[in-house]
Amino acid sequence: MTITAETLDRSRGLVAPALxxxxxRLDPFTRLVVSYHLGWSDEQGVPTVANPGKTLRPALALLAAEAVTGRPDPGLPGAVAVELVHNFSLLHDDLMDRDTERRHRRTVWAVWGDATAVLAGDALLSLAHEVLTDADSPYGQAAGQAVAIATRELIRGQVLDLAFEERNDVGLDECLDMAAGKTGALLGVSAAIGAILAGAPQQVVSCLSRFGAELGMAFQLIDDLLGIWGSPAVTGKPVFSDLIARKKTLPVTWSLDHGGKPGRELAAWLRRESSPTEDELQHAARLIERAGGREWAAQEARRRVGLAEQALHEAGLDDLARNRLGDLAHFVIERQS
Incomplete structure (x- = not known):
């Protein structure tokens, strides 16, 4: 088992009981819906064993606390909080994208309807702040403020993402700004919140936040690649899922800005209103490759991980803590789902 797998397994073991x-604390019906979403039960509440996801965000929170104090437990309320916020965003994201499947199971809105998905997501967001308010730490208020700001940024990114669906003139800089909010903000606070709760100096907190934000950009770049070329058996989503939705993802937007003739052909394809056939989706994916978008996204993800590692170095952490966090960064760009 790799260091990264051990780190993620340990994080799940620590976070699961607290989560x-x-x-x-939720009412019985919302508790059922959330338990189903988290893979703890089926639609009737019968316990199940399902894929819990990567649990990357709580792992970052625990490692940050351990890097500062030598123990992960000061970061546990933060780990639970960021996992709750993450799942709030997933419940709403599935609804907005009309995705009917996540991790090879039906999504909450597909089972119980739109309103239930919205309310369950709202409940998780409220619960995240409640957990931090109850934290046995003099820095709980500072941690809560950091999560609130990150959530606001996450929502800003989602607003931009939805707005881009109605536009054909989205530039790469706009798309990068959207990703910094939608994905980078929560990973940034995930990497910092354990240190905040542990009372770390501001310089350490800032470096860890920058580490997480750059990691978030790498994560989104890989996510965008998987949304086009990922294996449905691994990702749990249809092949070419982002192209079916004509999303202005980072490799797509780079291709439109810098891809020459293939990029112009891609722009014309995106403006079509008819539902694409399998052959048309394959053609669009080839256009992105010919335009250089696929290679650029992979290289940019690696560059962002390099920037994340630079921030870790500037944080002045010991070698073990730096290596564990660095391993998680490389896991992000090597993952297949």
Missing amino acids: RLAVE
Whole structure:
């Protein structure tokens, strides 16, 4: 087992009991919906064992606390909070994108309807702040403020993402700004919140936040590649899922800005209103490759991980903490789902 797998497994083992305790605070119906979404039960509430996801965000929170104090537990409320915020965003994201499947299961809105998905997501967001308010740390208020700001940025990114669906003139800089909010903000606070709760100096907190934000950009770049070329058996989403939705993702937007003739052909394809056939989707994917968007996104993800590692170095952490966080960064660009 690699260091990264051990780190993620340990994080799940520490966070799962605290996450379940938090979810127990919800009313019975919302608790059922959330338990289903988290893979703890089926639609009737019968316990199941399902894919819990990568749990990257809580792992970052615990590692940050451990880097500062030598123990992960000061970061546990932060780890639970960021996982709750992440799942709030997933519930709403599935609804907005009309995705009917996540991790090879039906999504909440597809089972119970739009309103239930909205309310369950709202409940998780409220619960995240409740967990931080209850944290046995003099820095709980500072952690709560950091999560609130990150959530606002996440929502800003989602607003831009939705707006881009109605536009054919989205530039790369706009798309990068959207990704910094939608994905970078929450990973940034995930990497910093354990250090905040542990009372770390501001310089360490700032460096860890920058580490997480750059990691978030790498994560989004790889996510965008998987949304076009990922294996449905691994990602749990249809092949070419982002192209079916004609999303202005980073490799697509780079291709439109810098891809020459293939980029212009791609722009014309995106303006079509008819539902694309399988052959047309394959053609669009080839256009992105010919325009250089696929290679650029992979290289940019690696560059962002390099910037994340530079921020880690500037944080002045010991070698073990830096290596564990660095391993998670490389996991992000090597993952297949």
